[in-house]
Amino acid sequence: MTLSRRDFVVGASCGVGIVAFSALPAQASLLDETISKFTGGAEIIPGGIVLDTPEIAENGNTVPIDVSAPGAASIMLLAGGNPVPAVATFNFGPLSGSRSGNTRIRLIKTQEVMAIAKMDDGTFRSAQATVKVTIGGCGG
Amino acid sequence: MIIKILMTLYITALAGTLAWAGEDSSLTVEGQEIKISAQAPAHAENLDMVYSGWVFRTDETQSLQMDDFDNPAFVFVDEGIDLFSKVDGSEVKSCAGCHTNLADFSGLRASMPKVVDGKLLSMEDLVNGCRVKRMGADPWKWSGTEMTAMTALIGLQSRGMEIQVKIDGEAAELWKTGKELYYARVGQLDMSCANCHEDNYGNMIRADHLSQGQINGFPTYRLKNAKLNSVHGRFKGCMKNIRATPYKEGGDEFRALELYLASRGNGLSVETPSVRN
Amino acid sequence: MAKNVKPRVKVPKSAAVGESIVIKTLIKHKMESGQRKDKDGKTIPRSIINRFVCDFNGQNVIDVSLEPAISTNPFIQFEAVVLEAGEYRFFWYDDDGSVYEKTKKIAVG
Numbered sequence: 001m002t003l004s005r006r007d008f009v010v011g012a013s014c015g016v017g018i019v020a021f022s023a024l025p026a027q028a029s030l031l032d033e034t035i036s037k038f039t040g041g042a043e044i045i046p047g048g049i050v051l052d053t054p055e056i057a058e059n060g061n062t063v064p065i066d067v068s069a070p071g072a073a074s075i076m077l078l079a080g081g082n083p084v085p086a087v088a089t090f091n092f093g094p095l096s097g098s099r100s101g102n103t104r105i106r107l108i109k110t111q112e113v114m115a116i117a118k119m120d121d122g123t124f125r126s127a128q129a130t131v132k133v134t135i136g137g138c139g140g
Numbered sequence: 141m142i143i144k145i146l147m148t149l150y151i152t153a154l155a156g157t158l159a160w161a162g163e164d165s166s167l168t169v170e171g172q173e174i175k176i177s178a179q180a181p182a183h184a185e186n187l188d189m190v191y192s193g194w195v196f197r198t199d200e201t202q203s204l205q206m207d208d209f210d211n212p213a214f215v216f217v218d219e220g221i222d223l224f225s226k227v228d229g230s231e232v233k234s235c236a237g238c239h240t241n242l243a244d245f246s247g248l249r250a251s252m253p254k255v256v257d258g259k260l261l262s263m264e265d266l267v268n269g270c271r272v273k274r275m276g277a278d279p280w281k282w283s284g285t286e287m288t289a290m291t292a293l294i295g296l297q298s299r300g301m302e303i304q305v306k307i308d309g310e311a312a313e314l315w316k317t318g319k320e321l322y323y324a325r326v327g328q329l330d331m332s333c334a335n336c337h338e339d340n341y342g343n344m345i346r347a348d349h350l351s352q353g354q355i356n357g358f359p360t361y362r363l364k365n366a367k368l369n370s371v372h373g374r375f376k377g378c379m380k381n382i383r384a385t386p387y388k389e390g391g392d393e394f395r396a397l398e399l400y401l402a403s404r405g406n407g408l409s410v411e412t413p414s415v416r417n
Numbered sequence: 418m419a420k421n422v423k424p425r426v427k428v429p430k431s432a433a434v435g436e437s438i439v440i441k442t443l444i445k446h447k448m449e450s451g452q453r454k455d456k457d458g459k460t461i462p463r464s465i466i467n468r469f470v471c472d473f474n475g476q477n478v479i480d481v482s483l484e485p486a487i488s489t490n491p492f493i494q495f496e497a498v499v500l501e502a503g504e505y506r507f508f509w510y511d512d513d514g515s516v517y518e519k520t521k522k523i524a525v526g
Contacts, residue, residue, distance in 0.1 A: 061488060061489070062488045063488075079486055082486050083452050084452075084484055084485055084486060086484045086486070087484055087486040087487065088481055088482060088483050088484060088487060089482045090481050091479065091480040091481065092479055093472075093476065093478050093479055093480060094476055095473050095476050095477065095478040095497055096478055096479055096495070096496065096497065096498070097438060097478075097495075097496030097497045097498040097499075098437055098495075098496040100496060101479070101481070101493065101495050102492075102494035102495070103487060103488075103491070103492055103493050103494070104487070104488040104491070104492045105486050105487055105488060106450070106486045106487070106488055107486075
């Protein structure tokens with residue numbers, strides 16, 4: 001392979017992008033690992049969960065998340081773009097009034113937030129939502 | 141605690157899904173009506189209307205302020221309540237020792253800052269004045285957690301009341317100084333408060349929605365740092381952003397600027413403790 | 418034990434038998450993620466609330482595991498079905514081994 005000067009300059013200027021990109025597989029496997037730990041490798045069927053997130057988070061430090069999955073024994077929230085993908089797992093007890101939970105989470109950047117529900121019958125369901133995280137213009 | 145939320149929003153989409161709630165919006169918290177827009181006072185000659193910073197925030201941020209439980213500032217208000225009855229200093233006194241009824245502070249926040257005996261005083265001065273003179277205790281740091289918890293607790297007693305800061309008489313000269321500071325360009329970016337908060341409120345500065353820079357909700361809980369922020373602390377942040385050397389918290393410049401800014405919000409309600417991004 | 422950890426809990430004073438009620442909880446905690454560095458470039462060690470539990474008269478309502486992605490001053494909202502009068506007990510488990518507890522009574526009728 002020959003590398004022209006131009007290619008080199010483009011490559012160098014995209015250095016940050018390359019680093020981020022090369023980090024992706026590791027990140028993805030961490031996400032996969034977290035998921036399979038929860039599901040035991042079982043098939044996940046999309047749907048059956050309502051995941052309510054803001055389309056745009058004004059500040060990634062505090063993003064309100066509401067999740068609900070009727071018939072779920074537990075629900076796991078994941079943020080694949082975060083350094084640690086696991087966010088929280090709600091385990092519902094016998095006196096739970098609904099299979100739902102609401103919390104506030106941190107998102108390091110724009111990404112897909114995922115919810116996986118383990119249903120009472122042992123099957124798994126999932127839902128995803130994109131949350132755009134804005135960088136304050138000023139916000140000093 | 142029954143919370144009635146009443147919101148009528150006339151939304152003009154300015155940028156994506158960021159809502160810009162117009163003059164017909166209203167906010168009710170804990171049964172108190174909060175005036176989030178008003179006819180601009182005559183002395184804010186370049187504005188027709190004044191708007192609370194609340195109207196510039198997203199639905200999610202706005203809703204955090206609509207219920208006192210959802211509002212994270214209240215963990216600090218709770219701390220303020222504990223501090224209020226905590227004995228401190230050589231006189232072995234607490235705030236509650238003299239101020240037996242917290243509700244007596246009702247109205248105070250709406251009039252601050254104000255000139256007393258020729259000196260311009262912020263709420264922080266009143267708190268530290270009591271601590272030093274009456275309690276024999278050390279003064280609190282201007283923007284420290286104790287001080288902001290206390291100013292939030294005291295300010296809360298006036299929530300919903302109309303801001304009416306005095307700018308005449310003894311305050312006139314200081315107010316003029318504050319106005320000059322507001323319009324003075326400073327820092328490497330050579331910007332004044334007015335460049336963003338008067339000329340461009342409602343516009344986006346990169347991903348952020350510029351407000352009028354009203355201070356009727358301070359101290360305010362910011363999602364950015366998850367704590368209560370003082371007015372002077374916020375001024376410092378703005379000055380750093382325009383690459384200026386910030387004035388001192390509790391210094392003459394910020395005191396005068398606080399007076400001028402507070403007066404630009406005359407007609408809005410006290411919102412303390414508000415929630416912002 | 419982390420300093421100034423203060424739980425807040427909102428539970429209705431009474432409910433009808435069989436009714437589902439909304440419970441809101443908030444605790445003051447810095448939720449240090451373990452991802453941040455200090456001025457000298459050293460990683461600030463993780464220090465979070467890692468688990469939240471709500472029980473009622475000895476039976477579990479919800480058991481939540483929390484990770485560093487939970488915001489400072491963790492807020493958790495959920496629903497509980499009311500079958501009898503009694504007492505809710507709330508527990509927050511800190512990384513440092515501390516457990517913060519709060520109780521709230523509810524009447525029926």
